[in-house]
Amino acid sequence: MKMGKRDLLTIANLTADEVRHLLDRAKLLKQWRLQGIAHKPLDGKTLGMIFHKPSTRTRVTFEVGMYQLGGLALFLSEKEIQLGRGETVADTSQVLSRYLDSVVIRTYKQSDLEEFASKATIPVINGLSDSFHPCQVLSDMMTIEEYFSGLDGIKMTYVGDFNNVTNSLILGALMMGISLTVACPEGYVVSDELKEKLALVEKNAKGTYKVMTDPFEAVKGADIIYTDVWVSMGQEDQHDEKLKYFAPYQVNSKLVASAPEGVKIMHCLPAHRDEEITSDVLDSANSIIFDQAENRLHLQKAVLEFLMAETF
Numbered sequence: 355m356k357m358g359k360r361d362l363l364t365i366a367n368l369t370a371d372e373v374r375h376l377l378d379r380a381k382l383l384k385q386w387r388l389q390g391i392a393h394k395p396l397d398g399k400t401l402g403m404i405f406h407k408p409s410t411r412t413r414v415t416f417e418v419g420m421y422q423l424g425g426l427a428l429f430l431s432e433k434e435i436q437l438g439r440g441e442t443v444a445d446t447s448q449v450l451s452r453y454l455d456s457v458v459i460r461t462y463k464q465s466d467l468e469e470f471a472s473k474a475t476i477p478v479i480n481g482l483s484d485s486f487h488p489c490q491v492l493s494d495m496m497t498i499e500e501y502f503s504g505l506d507g508i509k510m511t512y513v514g515d516f517n518n519v520t521n522s523l524i525l526g527a528l529m530m531g532i533s534l535t536v537a538c539p540e541g542y543v544v545s546d547e548l549k550e551k552l553a554l555v556e557k558n559a560k561g562t563y564k565v566m567t568d569p570f571e572a573v574k575g576a577d578i579i580y581t582d583v584w585v586s587m588g589q590e591d592q593h594d595e596k597l598k599y600f601a602p603y604q605v606n607s608k609l610v611a612s613a614p615e616g617v618k619i620m621h622c623l624p625a626h627r628d629e630e631i632t633s634d635v636l637d638s639a640n641s642i643i644f645d646q647a648e649n650r651l652h653l654q655k656a657v658l659e660f661l662m663a664e665t666f
């Protein structure tokens with residue numbers, strides 16, 4: 355049941371039943387799209403898109419998704435709106451709430467998103483922050499279900515940097531029954547920001563997560579190996595240092611050979627080929643990476659419909 359305006363700032367804003375609804379709905383929307391069945395529940399609605407970082411998948415899928423649902427998407431880059439010249443988050447939020455029906459924001463600090471949402475009277479969607487990437491992980495769960503019979507009991511191993519995608523994978527895993535192992539260098543621990551969100555989902559957790567340092571140990575028995583870039587947007591000054599530190603965490607054919615045959619390979623993209631993942635693995639028959647990219651469209655349409663449609 356939807357009550358008042360809802361935000362999607364992390365997956366913890368949803369219940370497990372709502373995640374289930376979004377996954378099922380996204381599969382149906384995908385089917386309708388493939389069958390050429392038009393579905394336009396957002397006729398007359400407008401989505402604002404405030405992006406402070408580059409994007410291919412998130413930007414294009416939100417814009418195309420709004421169009422396919424009968425609405426309009428308005429791309430607002432930082433350079434083109436007064437937010438980039440110092441207008442406050444709170445003022446921008448209150449003004450845009452008067453014009454738009456929802457807003458998706460890609461930014462640095464999660465606290466800016468939370469401030470925007472607290473002042474907004476319209477749903478606010480996290481299109482990636484330094485801390486979380488909920489739309490990515492929701493669509494990843496949809497992709498997993500296209501290859502496995504469900505999420506419950508899936509063994510996923512994430513190898514690499516403990517970042518925004520990792521944080522969202524941990525929350526999603528706990529909510530939906532996945533056993534997640536994170537393999538990353540010594541010293542990478544659960545942040546206070548993640549702990550705060552974990553507290554919201556741990557009580558009803560169906561899945562588990564653990565963190566370890568040995569990637570070869572971590573992939574034993576895995577159904578899925580997932581990785582992401584070692585240098586996230588905004589961390590460019592750490593490039594050389596991180597590259598050396600993460601070298602043992604490359605997803606390559608040797609690591610894949612330590613996992614069960616047929617292990618699925620996932621990456622949210624963009625990939626830095628031959629850094630965190632070798633091209634032979636990315637392009638291998640085990641890779642479901644481009645399905646992940648496609649499903650961003652279908653899942654986000656389900657999110658837009660869930661947050662904005664009067665009826666659907």
Ligand code: CP
Binds near residue numbers: 410482490624
């Ligand atoms: N995975 C993802 O969010 O890609 P973009 O940065 O291209 O949006």
Ligand code: NVA
Binds near residue numbers: 586622
């Ligand atoms: N961790 C990456 C994800 C990109 C989709 C980043 O934040 O740059």
